[in-house]
Amino acid sequence: xxxxxxxxxxxxxxxxxxxxxxxxxxxxxxxxxxxxxxxxxxxxxxxxxxxxxxxxxxxxxxxxxxxxxxxxxxxxxxxxxxxxxxxxxxxxxxxxxxxxxxxxxxxxxxxxxxxxxxxxxxxxxxxxxxxxxxxxxxxxxxxxxxxxxxxxxxxxxxxxxxxxxxxxxxxxxxxxxxxxxxxxxxxxxxxxxxxxxxxxxxxxxxxxxxxxxxxxxxxxxxxxxxxxxxxxxxxxxxxxxxxxxxxxxxxxxxxxxxxxxxxxxxxxxxxxxxxxxxxxxxxxxxxxxxxxxxxxxxxxxxxxxxxxxxxxxxxxxxxxxxxxxxxxxxxxxxxxxxxxxxxxxxxxxxxxxxxxxxxxxxxxxxxxxxxxxxxxxxxxxxxxxxxxxxxxxxxxxxxxxxxxxxxxxxxxxxxxxxxxxxxxxxxxxxxxxxxxxxxxxxxxxxxx
Numbered sequence: 385x386x387x388x389x390x391x392x393x394x395x396x397x398x399x400x401x402x403x404x405x406x407x408x409x410x411x412x413x414x415x416x417x418x419x420x421x422x423x424x425x426x427x428x429x430x431x432x433x434x435x436x437x438x439x440x441x442x443x444x445x446x447x448x449x450x451x452x453x454x455x456x457x458x459x460x461x462x463x464x465x466x467x468x469x470x471x472x473x474x475x476x477x478x479x480x481x482x483x484x485x486x487x488x489x490x491x492x493x494x495x496x497x498x499x500x501x502x503x504x505x506x507x508x509x510x511x512x513x514x515x516x517x518x519x520x521x522x523x524x525x526x527x528x529x530x531x532x533x534x535x536x537x538x539x540x541x542x543x544x545x546x547x548x549x550x551x552x553x554x555x556x557x558x559x560x561x562x563x564x565x566x567x568x569x570x571x572x573x574x575x576x577x578x579x580x581x582x583x584x585x586x587x588x589x590x591x592x593x594x595x596x597x598x599x600x601x602x603x604x605x606x607x608x609x610x611x612x613x614x615x616x617x618x619x620x621x622x623x624x625x626x627x628x629x630x631x632x633x634x635x636x637x638x639x640x641x642x643x644x645x646x647x648x649x650x651x652x653x654x655x656x657x658x659x660x661x662x663x664x665x666x667x668x669x670x671x672x673x674x675x676x677x678x679x680x681x682x683x684x685x686x687x688x689x690x691x692x693x694x695x696x697x698x699x700x701x702x703x704x705x706x707x708x709x710x711x712x713x714x715x716x717x718x719x720x721x722x723x724x725x726x727x728x729x730x731x732x733x734x735x736x737x738x739x740x741x742x743x744x745x746x747x748x749x750x751x752x753x754x755x756x757x758x759x760x761x762x763x764x765x766x767x768x769x770x771x772x773x774x775x776x777x778x779x780x781x782x783x784x785x786x787x788x789x790x791x792x793x794x795x796x797x798x799x800x801x802x803x804x805x806x807x808x809x810x811x812x813x814x815x816x817x818x819x820x821x822x823x824x825x826x827x828x829x830x831x832x
Contacts (some may be wrong), residue, residue, distance in 0.1 A: 430497065439469065521547045551786075573713065574718065577714060589669045611631045646785035648711050658687060662795040680796065694792065791811070798816055
């Protein structure tokens, strides 16, 4: 049956290409047509790459009986992570996934249909492109890219290989967010002109990195993957890679602003900005190992005088907007504040006139997240593979929002703002364009 399905999907894709259909149309037609022949209960075999804080958020959707999914592989460069994940997954399924540290071995398995990627940021786009080249669909955690060029490559790869690629900004699957943003687009608060995306966390001190032997069992070479090789520094591998320079992470913008900036852009119905400027610095625990900014104010100006502001504070837990994260959308007739827990609608006098709460387990800023929105997002991905739904966050949409992250980080790194081509997303600044891509370890460059 597996070979029959693969042959059918290949023939359908080729036929659709001859008809001039778009890649999204091909995805839907191929899966739907296949379902009409063999039924919609065909099992999807998946692997999870990256078994740190984020992967548990996928498990409810993957292991639900109605999903008809087999979690064939658990993959991580740290054996202890695989062992812990095997125990957790063993409490949810009656079989044992294969433990494999090298994703390339998994991608060679023709029976694997899709990969959930929850690795450090520098692996995301290169790994997703490798997976698509191997014929796999991809659920790709945020950020979908480490730099703007990877953004372009991953969208090109999706179109070339005709795979379902969902970006892991799970609030796109929130029924409450979908509802209120549709109403915003229909004029419920009049003409929208501004959105403030915000995030607050009380992160503490991080160790000062010093040269050390990699932790027992860690495959440091595979951890680095596409990044240029360097000596291991304590305590890089376990989450702190977010804050130790730009080799692996994308700072708090890539870590969390990805979500709220996406909601802001969605609500204002804009694409690329005309200009970007930031004010950012490290203002807490000056003697620790944190190398990035820990607070930022960023302003993105769009055409029609629309503005998105990012207000992010990583290491001061005071909640200036009364909650840890969210997006405030201003219109000529009212205001909406929306977050993972639902939304509130106010009139111009500040009176609450409507609200809808979800009770989501993902409402706060706890490490790892997880809960109902990720389950909805996971199920949407699986149902789209089968042709029964459309992605709530297709990669071509997620990648546009991801550019706001890259613009902010680049402006911080070159210490100045710049103008942007609102049609193409290219930057009108030579210094900024030097950071459009990155240096890769030879042989690991993402290629199409």
